[in-house]
Amino acid sequence: MAPLLESQQMKVNGETEKCRVTVVGSGNWGSVAAKLIASNTLKLSSFHDEVRMWVFEEVLPSGEKLSEAINKNNENVKYLPGIKLGTNVVADPDLEHAGEFKLGEYAVQDANMLVFVTPHQFMEGICRRLVGMIREDAQAISLIKGMEVKMEGPCMISSLITEQLGINCCVLMGANIANEIAVEKFSEATVGYREIRDIAEKWVQLFSTPYFMVSAVQDVEGVELCGTLKNVVAIAAGIVDGLEMGNNTKAAIMRIGLREMKAFSKLLFSSVKDSTFFESCGVADLITTCLGGRNRKCAEAFARNGGKRSFDELEAEMLQGQKLQGVSTAKEVYEVLSHRGWLELFPLFTIVHEISIGRRPPSAIVEFSELKPKFSILESAAQFY
Ligand SMILES: NC(=O)c1ccc[n+]([C@@H]2O[C@H](COP(=O)([O-])OP(=O)(O)OC[C@H]3O[C@@H](n4cnc5c(N)ncnc54)[C@H](O)[C@@H]3O)[C@@H](O)[C@H]2O)c1
Numbered sequence: 001m002a003p004l005l006e007s008q009q010m011k012v013n014g015e016t017e018k019c020r021v022t023v024v025g026s027g028n029w030g031s032v033a034a035k036l037i038a039s040n041t042l043k044l045s046s047f048h049d050e051v052r053m054w055v056f057e058e059v060l061p062s063g064e065k066l067s068e069a070i071n072k073n074n075e076n077v078k079y080l081p082g083i084k085l086g087t088n089v090v091a092d093p094d095l096e097h098a099g100e101f102k103l104g105e106y107a108v109q110d111a112n113m114l115v116f117v118t119p120h121q122f123m124e125g126i127c128r129r130l131v132g133m134i135r136e137d138a139q140a141i142s143l144i145k146g147m148e149v150k151m152e153g154p155c156m157i158s159s160l161i162t163e164q165l166g167i168n169c170c171v172l173m174g175a176n177i178a179n180e181i182a183v184e185k186f187s188e189a190t191v192g193y194r195e196i197r198d199i200a201e202k203w204v205q206l207f208s209t210p211y212f213m214v215s216a217v218q219d220v221e222g223v224e225l226c227g228t229l230k231n232v233v234a235i236a237a238g239i240v241d242g243l244e245m246g247n248n249t250k251a252a253i254m255r256i257g258l259r260e261m262k263a264f265s266k267l268l269f270s271s272v273k274d275s276t277f278f279e280s281c282g283v284a285d286l287i288t289t290c291l292g293g294r295n296r297k298c299a300e301a302f303a304r305n306g307g308k309r310s311f312d313e314l315e316a317e318m319l320q321g322q323k324l325q326g327v328s329t330a331k332e333v334y335e336v337l338s339h340r341g342w343l344e345l346f347p348l349f350t351i352v353h354e355i356s357i358g359r360r361p362p363s364a365i366v367e368f369s370e371l372k373p374k375f376s377i378l379e380s381a382a383q384f385y
């Protein structure tokens with residue numbers, strides 16, 4: 001592993017200060033992220049050993065609080081059962097650290113490095129609570145696959161963090177089904193950064209293990225949009241599975257989906273690089289999520305039931321508290337497409353939303369004449385396909 005550069009270390013009164021890392025989020029992937037980081041902070045002298053993990057507090061059926069159960073068992077008994085997180089992971093239910101809870105010395109406001117990993121729909125509220133609570137020199141990274149749509153247009157979660165909290169934010173995305181990384185099966189991930197390579201290298205160092213290979217690319221929007229949009233394609237892939245349409249159809253849907261991911265990303269941000277789609281965050285994440293993700297799984301059940309049971313109902317029944325991102329992302333993408341007059345350019349994204357809200361039957365997923373983008377409507381967009 002590359003040694004930490006002097007310029008990467010935080011300095012206080014001329015003294016080099018060890019970095020404190022806090023993970024905001026403790027779901028399935030949040031817990032695995034804390035485990036990965038905690039294995040590295042123990043080895044890297046430039047980091048404090050302890051990794052604080054903010055827990056959205058819940059009461060378990062046993063009556064015990066989730067944060068207390070995590071600290072007692074060193075295991076997230078609800079979202080990642082059976083996996084030890086590392087004894088240096090400390091669960092903390094107090095986001096702003098305003099209450100009495102004090103297991104260690106610090107919380108979000110003392111962290112130099114903040115890792116955001118919650119379902120995307122909760123991030124706006126979380127950021128609002130954190131305004132004015134964090135260090136000005138803190139660095140952030142978002143592992144969140146999703147975006148917000150505002151009056152002004154789409155807003156990536158990394159931008160939301162930067163705009164609301166005034167801190168730089170990288171992203172980490174990839175072919176990363178959390179349960180597989182939890183048992184240390186080999187996988188890769190991509191860090192997207194905006195300008196400062198040193199900061200990206202520090203994140204790479206904090207996450208990398210022999211079984212988790214991380215590389216960095218200078219394309220925050222491209223990396224984040226790959227992670228976000230593949231969830232919409234995963235819904236389509238699950239519908240194909242539920243209708244038992246076979247492998248060729250699923251491969252076709254994945255190809256069409258990848259093409260729409262690239263076109264949508266480049267229409268929104270001209271800086272997005274083609275090469276990003278060949279990183280782990282691109283084609284690899286698309287493949288794993290369409291084969292083994294939660295979005296795929298719930299969409300398969302949705303199609304098997306002929307669209308008669310809602311995604312909300314299936315999510316609650318099948319995921320036990322874990323959250324789908326694909327259905328809400330399809331809605332958010334649809335809002336952008338309809339607002340900009342691009343619906344006919346993105347037939348797959350459009351159909352996924354219309355099926356998920358019951359406007360069209362699951363079988364509409366392969367209405368082929370509609371899956372051809374109509375270049376005549378916006379010829380200038382043809383270059384992106
Ligand atoms: N699980 C994976 O395999 C995986 C892999 C890569 C990326 N991701 C992404 O990571 C992000 C987080 O997913 P996850 O899998 O860690 O979570 P999850 O879906 O497993 O769990 C849901 C989390 O949301 C929390 N929560 C519920 N209500 C809340 C509220 N009102 N406010 C704040 N938090 C609330 C729950 O306590 C829980 O921690 C998502 O964007 C997801 O797409 C997930």
Ligand SMILES: O=P(O)(O)OC[C@H](O)CO
Pocket residue numbers: 145174175176177178234285288289292293294295296324325
């Ligand atoms: O289980 P999903 O569908 O949320 O996908 C998980 C990860 O994003 C795969 O990289």
